[in-house]
Amino acid sequence: MSGPFKVMIVGMGKRGMHHATAFQANPKFQVTGLCDIDTVKLDAAVAKIGGGVKGGADAAKLAKDIKPDVFCFCTMPHLRTPFVKMACEAGVKLIAFEKPVALTSAEVFTLRDLIRPAGVKCVVSHQHRYGVHYRKVQEIIASGALGRVHTVYGTATGWMTHMLSHLIEYTRWYNGEAEAQWAMAQVAGRGKFSDNHPSPDYIAGFVQYANGVRGIYECGAGAPDQPEVAKWWGKCRMGAQGTEGFAEVLTNGGWRAVTKSGGFQSGEGVMNYELDMPPYIQDMADWLDGLRVHPCNFESACKGAEIMLALQRSAAQGGQVSLPLTAPANEQELLKAKVSEAKVMVSSSENAKEYGV
Numbered sequence: 001m002s003g004p005f006k007v008m009i010v011g012m013g014k015r016g017m018h019h020a021t022a023f024q025a026n027p028k029f030q031v032t033g034l035c036d037i038d039t040v041k042l043d044a045a046v047a048k049i050g051g052g053v054k055g056g057a058d059a060a061k062l063a064k065d066i067k068p069d070v071f072c073f074c075t076m077p078h079l080r081t082p083f084v085k086m087a088c089e090a091g092v093k094l095i096a097f098e099k100p101v102a103l104t105s106a107e108v109f110t111l112r113d114l115i116r117p118a119g120v121k122c123v124v125s126h127q128h129r130y131g132v133h134y135r136k137v138q139e140i141i142a143s144g145a146l147g148r149v150h151t152v153y154g155t156a157t158g159w160m161t162h163m164l165s166h167l168i169e170y171t172r173w174y175n176g177e178a179e180a181q182w183a184m185a186q187v188a189g190r191g192k193f194s195d196n197h198p199s200p201d202y203i204a205g206f207v208q209y210a211n212g213v214r215g216i217y218e219c220g221a222g223a224p225d226q227p228e229v230a231k232w233w234g235k236c237r238m239g240a241q242g243t244e245g246f247a248e249v250l251t252n253g254g255w256r257a258v259t260k261s262g263g264f265q266s267g268e269g270v271m272n273y274e275l276d277m278p279p280y281i282q283d284m285a286d287w288l289d290g291l292r293v294h295p296c297n298f299e300s301a302c303k304g305a306e307i308m309l310a311l312q313r314s315a316a317q318g319g320q321v322s323l324p325l326t327a328p329a330n331e332q333e334l335l336k337a338k339v340s341e342a343k344v345m346v347s348s349s350e351n352a353k354e355y356g357v
Helices: 014-025 039-049 059-064 081-089 105-118 132-142 160-174 273-288 298-317 332-338 349-355
Strands: 005-010 031-033 052-057 070-073 094-097 121-124 149-156 180-188 202-209 214-218 236-240 245-250 253-257 265-266
Touching: 005 014, 005 149, 014 031, 014 039, 014 070, 014 273, 031 039, 031 059, 039 052, 039 105, 039 273, 052 059, 059 081, 059 332, 070 081, 081 105, 105 132, 121 245, 121 273, 121 298, 132 236, 132 245, 132 253, 132 265, 160 202, 160 214, 160 236, 160 298, 160 332, 180 253, 180 298, 298 332
Parallel strands: 005 031, 005 070, 031 052, 070 094, 094 121, 149 214
Antiparallel strands: 149 236, 180 202, 202 214, 236 245, 245 253, 253 265
């Protein structure tokens, strides 16, 4: 056992502060450096965390000064490679960053080429899996209560770069981490390409897993509404169907299941960073101590990222895309060159408002 591990965090927005407070609350960690180019955000964060934490606007200089064990960055998705490179050069033990892994498969390949030779541990923040409702659904599926699972599925009304990696990551978990063999998809709408999480307005597709399970995913303006859920960003549904029932989670609406032996079951649960972040952080400590690999580890997240990017390639180029990917590409540019100017068609009035149609 060792620690406390010194932590540096880059990006002091909402997610950066979630990480900072959760790291600081865990005795295995000590937040020693905070970084942001916005001095107002930085000063507020330094004051809140306290404890002699050092602030700075130059991430490379700060990392050199404090020599962190953990380098965590909470930035927009176009900023992955420079911070991973910086962390590897600083000799850190663990890197933690936000989903998605990257915007393109070209960058996924680059990140792998940086992280693997460095031997550094790496975590991607798919922390919703710690929610009690997510875990209950996984327990039901893993128990065999659904019989032979033949389908996993995920839908979200939020747009792709925000939400699709979540849908894929948790349904891969529900499917026992089976390898994906191919993907095929369609997209519509150009409105969100200008967002800081650039995306088509709607993507829908299929994934074939090696164990015979079919994955079905919809993300964006055309995805079905979840009227049971009030919070628009929480209108996400993930689950599995089997020969003897189904089980599914709603991000902000609990869980429900029907099984042959148990009938209808349901329970509460909502996305809650205050509850989800502590175990997510503790698993980093356990991995650093050699107790277990973090469930949100980079290699696993890359498998989900490749599925997400294969769906985009299929939508841009047509046909099925084999997995794993064997060559890099810029899926963002492929999509922008392909998607028509036609307005996306929506599934609900709330989606119409969010997508401006």
